[in-house]
Amino acid sequence: MNVQHVKAKIFARESSRIDLGEAIPVFHQWIQKNSGEELLIDVADYRHVPGGPGVMLIGHDAHWSLDSARNRLGLVYNRRTAMEGSTGEKLRQAVGAALEACRRLEQEPPFRGKLVFDGGECEIAINDRLLAPNTEETYRALKSDFEWLFDALWGPGAYTMEHAGEARELFQVVGKARTPVAAAELALAP
Amino acid sequence: MKASNSQWKDRLVGRMPPQLEAEVDVFEHEVALKKQGKIDDRVFGETRLRRGAYGQRYDNGQRHDGVATRKLQYPSGAATKGAHTLWDAPGMQRIKIPFGGLNAAQLEVMAELAEEYSDGIAHVTTRQDFQLHFIHIEDTPTVMRRFAAVGITTREACGNSVRNVTACPIAGVCRDEVFDVTPYAKATAYFLLGHPDCQQFGRKFKTAFSGCRDQACALVRMHDLGAVAATRQENGRTRRGFELYVGGGLGTVPYQSKMMYEFLPEAELLPVAQAIARVFARLGEKKNRNTARIKFLVNKLGIDEFRRLVEEERAILPQDPRWTDYLKEIPHADEQPLKPASLLRINGLQPVGFDDWSKTNVYRQRQAGYAVVTVALPLGDVTAGQLRTLADLARKYVKDTIRTTVEQNIVLRWVSEADLPELYKELKQAGLATPGAGTIVDITACPGTDTCKLGISSSRGLAGELRTRLAERSLEMDEAVRGLRIKVSGCFNSCGQHHVADLGFYGVSRNKGGYAVPHFQVVLGGQWTENGGAYGLAIGAVPSRRVPEAVDRITSRYLAERQTGESFQAFIKRIGKAECRKMVDDLGNVPSHSEDATLYRDWADAREFTTGDMGVGECAGEIVSPTDFQLAACEREAFEAQLQLEAGETMKAARVAYESMQHAAEALLKLRLNYAPDSPDGVAAMFREHFHDTQVFFDPFAGGKFAQYYFQAHERNGQARSSESVHRLIEEAQLFIEAAHSCYGRLAGQPYLAAAI
Numbered sequence: 040m041n042v043q044h045v046k047a048k049i050f051a052r053e054s055s056r057i058d059l060g061e062a063i064p065v066f067h068q069w070i071q072k073n074s075g076e077e078l079l080i081d082v083a084d085y086r087h088v089p090g091g092p093g094v095m096l097i098g099h100d101a102h103w104s105l106d107s108a109r110n111r112l113g114l115v116y117n118r119r120t121a122m123e124g125s126t127g128e129k130l131r132q133a134v135g136a137a138l139e140a141c142r143r144l145e146q147e148p149p150f151r152g153k154l155v156f157d158g159g160e161c162e163i164a165i166n167d168r169l170l171a172p173n174t175e176e177t178y179r180a181l182k183s184d185f186e187w188l189f190d191a192l193w194g195p196g197a198y199t200m201e202h203a204g205e206a207r208e209l210f211q212v213v214g215k216a217r218t219p220v221a222a223a224e225l226a227l228a229p
Numbered sequence: 230m231k232a233s234n235s236q237w238k239d240r241l242v243g244r245m246p247p248q249l250e251a252e253v254d255v256f257e258h259e260v261a262l263k264k265q266g267k268i269d270d271r272v273f274g275e276t277r278l279r280r281g282a283y284g285q286r287y288d289n290g291q292r293h294d295g296v297a298t299r300k301l302q303y304p305s306g307a308a309t310k311g312a313h314t315l316w317d318a319p320g321m322q323r324i325k326i327p328f329g330g331l332n333a334a335q336l337e338v339m340a341e342l343a344e345e346y347s348d349g350i351a352h353v354t355t356r357q358d359f360q361l362h363f364i365h366i367e368d369t370p371t372v373m374r375r376f377a378a379v380g381i382t383t384r385e386a387c388g389n390s391v392r393n394v395t396a397c398p399i400a401g402v403c404r405d406e407v408f409d410v411t412p413y414a415k416a417t418a419y420f421l422l423g424h425p426d427c428q429q430f431g432r433k434f435k436t437a438f439s440g441c442r443d444q445a446c447a448l449v450r451m452h453d454l455g456a457v458a459a460t461r462q463e464n465g466r467t468r469r470g471f472e473l474y475v476g477g478g479l480g481t482v483p484y485q486s487k488m489m490y491e492f493l494p495e496a497e498l499l500p501v502a503q504a505i506a507r508v509f510a511r512l513g514e515k516k517n518r519n520t521a522r523i524k525f526l527v528n529k530l531g532i533d534e535f536r537r538l539v540e541e542e543r544a545i546l547p548q549d550p551r552w553t554d555y556l557k558e559i560p561h562a563d564e565q566p567l568k569p570a571s572l573l574r575i576n577g578l579q580p581v582g583f584d585d586w587s588k589t590n591v592y593r594q595r596q597a598g599y600a601v602v603t604v605a606l607p608l609g610d611v612t613a614g615q616l617r618t619l620a621d622l623a624r625k626y627v628k629d630t631i632r633t634t635v636e637q638n639i640v641l642r643w644v645s646e647a648d649l650p651e652l653y654k655e656l657k658q659a660g661l662a663t664p665g666a667g668t669i670v671d672i673t674a675c676p677g678t679d680t681c682k683l684g685i686s687s688s689r690g691l692a693g694e695l696r697t698r699l700a701e702r703s704l705e706m707d708e709a710v711r712g713l714r715i716k717v718s719g720c721f722n723s724c725g726q727h728h729v730a731d732l733g734f735y736g737v738s739r740n741k742g743g744y745a746v747p748h749f750q751v752v753l754g755g756q757w758t759e760n761g762g763a764y765g766l767a768i769g770a771v772p773s774r775r776v777p778e779a780v781d782r783i784t785s786r787y788l789a790e791r792q793t794g795e796s797f798q799a800f801i802k803r804i805g806k807a808e809c810r811k812m813v814d815d816l817g818n819v820p821s822h823s824e825d826a827t828l829y830r831d832w833a834d835a836r837e838f839t840t841g842d843m844g845v846g847e848c849a850g851e852i853v854s855p856t857d858f859q860l861a862a863c864e865r866e867a868f869e870a871q872l873q874l875e876a877g878e879t880m881k882a883a884r885v886a887y888e889s890m891q892h893a894a895e896a897l898l899k900l901r902l903n904y905a906p907d908s909p910d911g912v913a914a915m916f917r918e919h920f921h922d923t924q925v926f927f928d929p930f931a932g933g934k935f936a937q938y939y940f941q942a943h944e945r946n947g948q949a950r951s952s953e954s955v956h957r958l959i960e961e962a963q964l965f966i967e968a969a970h971s972c973y974g975r976l977a978g979q980p981y982l983a984a985a986i
């Protein structure tokens with residue numbers, strides 16, 4: 040199975056209290072300070088959409104967003120362009136990039152002390168219905184890749200994982216660590 | 230670009246209508262050829278547009294990031310998909326939805342494509358279309374195939390073609406309509422789609438249908454071709470037909486359409502539309518885009534001559550069975566409800582928020598026991614998940630269909646009334662039960678600087694801000710204010726339809742001490758009812774950040790001083806535009822950048838406003854240049870002309886409007902050459918030589934259009950004009966002065982002039 044376009048969401052702790060509007064200047068600064076590894080294009084403001092993507096950083100290879108889908112705030116990394124490598128590596132790249140963005144956001148002045156990401160839960164989707172329809176069959180085919188990822192993230196046996204979402208939705212898997220951990224403490228190189 | 234693109238083609242073979250399948254195959258080849266550099270930019274650009282694949286902001290590969298203008302280094306480098314449009318730059322895909330009608334399966338595909346190719350958001354436009362943003366050109370053939378598999382085409386969604394045919398979203402269930410226009414709108418849309426007679430237009434062509442004359446639902450009067458349902462009694466039988474209008478349009482200078490037929494029998498609708506298309510294709514302007522809409526042709530020929538030419542063409546059209554075939558189906562075309570009619574239990578305990586929501590978002594249908602529910606979409610945006618919920622609700626409550634509206638909302642029709650509370654609960658759970666549909670909080674906005682290449686100010690940023698502020702107090706608002714309409718465009722092109730709003734705004738920019746300041750022109754007194762029956766006029770520009778204050782002042786004054794039953798339009802007319810201007814005049818005083826830079830940023834954008842190419846001298850922020858003063862004086866003159874027109878002084882108004890343009894031209898000549906001739910002829914000639922022929926005055930997108938306004942006004946100066954023509958002249962004068970402001974801004978960026986300023 041050629042898995043591409045991995046989307047990863049790391050949730051913010053419920054105690055996080057932020058003004059989403061503060062993400063607009065923060066993302067603009069990321070564009071200004073961009074070292075050139077990623078092509079960052081613009082910032083899109085969807086704060087007006089209930090349960091929507093909030094504020095997005097639009098890139099060529101990926102979009103990032105401080106999103107509130109299903110009314111849960113979190114950081115989403117959404118890979119747009121295809122990548123080389125094994126399925127496990129692509130999952131790892133997306134989650135690594137999401138965690139990196141979480142760490143960076145937590146350190147941004149408007150969010151410091153107010154926004155904390157939970158490293159104990161991770162929602163991963165494959166944003167391509169043809170490559171990965173949301174079926175049990177896909178889950179069976181990819182289960183070991185997800186286990187490889189979650190082993191690296193939390194340690195073997197230190198988590199639960201489940202196949203989520205209805206048939207029309209993107210294929211998605213939710214992993215949960217058995218013990219609480221902050222996103223900042225997780226080490227998973229992108 | 231999606232890794233699965235190549236597989237979709239095989240997957241969908243035979244699942245698309247053959248014609249659509251063949252068209253997408255051809256387009257895919259063209260994309261491949263363009264990638265190999267085998268198609269000319271201009272040709273591919275128009276081909277792409279005719280497939281609804283539009284450019285997006287920054288697709289020229291440059292963006293000002295708040296510090297400097299930087300190059301966006303796309304992987305395919307300088308490869309292009311049209312003039313100045315880089316191959317890898319994200320683009321917008323427009324999806325034509327005739328009369329706004331969609332079924333549940335189509336909503337689900339819209340959701341999938343928004344999620345997989347765009348940014349998870351689908352956007353409803355002011356023409357009942359959908360738009361998806363940030364799409365790669367190489368993904369577009371797959372997107373088109375997946376739409377085609379559920380019967381949707383993107384063909385002719387953009388470009389010089391017949392655009393989406395719009396119609397009242399409540400056609401068929403409306404209490405006021407003469408008859409249901411849906412089948413006629415549908416027949417017209419598919420008859421003109423790809424029709425050989427519609428392929429040689431110089432510009433786009435917009436068509437709308439309305440079931441009645443008095444309401445606003447379809448805004449027929451601002452369309453190239455508009456049809457209003459009408460009937461006639463003949464030999465004891467009721468005959469159906471249309472009041473037919475032609476030559477309306479918003480754009481930079483709005484035109485009210487002209488009535489072409491008081492009653493056109495239904496059987497003549499399609500042949501006459503075809504004949505109009507032929508006349509437009511044959512005689513419409515082709516070289517100058519700025520005068521190529523049919524409104525200019527109708528205006529030039531006069532409606533009587535235009536009608537004569539159309540009738541001449543109609544007489545020689547070869548008979549086409551499609552002209553009338555669809556009429557046989559009309560008696561069976563009525564939409565059917567899913568559930569039996571029922572009544573809302575008024576004594577029942579309703580969910581929290583239901584009563585407020587139902588006051589504004591529920592409309593009782595002509596058919597007793599049924600209602601139309603408006604799902605108010607903030608700024609027309611809806612998520613993929615919400616689209617799936619809407620598909621579920623359409624299947625559960627209303628037999629599968631929804632319609633989009635020109636107010637960027639979605640309606641569910643044929644809801645059995647007893648189901649309203651349950652439906653409300655389900656909508657609420659999905660974040661789709663925002664109250665206030667059709668009120669002051671339900672603001673319409675074009676994409677503006679968010680994604681549109683032509684945007685000047687952030688229309689969506691402003692609309693979002695106004696929405697938040699007004700929503701907080703909307704329930705306590707007086708009905709008179711609550712019922713007002715606000716519409717916002719990011720520039721003079723009017724996609725947000727600001728001309729027909731009570732309070733309309735369009736984006737402009739002003740310079741202050743060498744810095745650009747985002748502004749909006751305030752347009753008051755437009756008429757939403759009677760199908761967009763009257764257009765407003767600009768009363769002055771206000772910095773973007775101060776527009777909420779302007780709205781407060783204007784609405785408070787209306788509330789305090791309106792006479793019993795007085796509409797907003799009547800109020801504005803009574804107090805006069807001079808008084809209106811006084812309400813906002815002081816808001817235009819912008820502090821220098823060093824004193825307070827707040828106004829130098831737009832809504833929802835942290836960057837300094839379009840300072841991209843401007844070189845700002847050390848102390849430029851403290852100085853007001855003579856050009857600033859001169860251009861401000863020209864604005865006052867244009868305003869003065871409006872007042873003269875209101876007072877019935879048509880000739881005086883024309884003269885003052887012309888002089889405002891001449892003085893703006895003089896200001897630029899003095900700025901650049903330190904000299905301006907004394908005579909009007911001399912100014913016009915010198916302006917032509919130094920600003921027009923050199924293209925210094927050219928707008929990056931509108932080219933020399935605004936200069937032409939001045940030259941035409943110069944040629945006709947002193948000649949008699951109708952009041953409609955003077956109204957237009959004043960609009961043109963305002964646009965010319967806006968263009969002078971922009972030109973001044975560009976020149977101020979040139980170091981040798983910056984020093985002088």
Ligand code: SF4
Binds near residue numbers: 681685720721
């Ligand atoms: S009005 Fe201007 S900014 Fe808005 S969509 Fe149209 S062209 Fe773009």
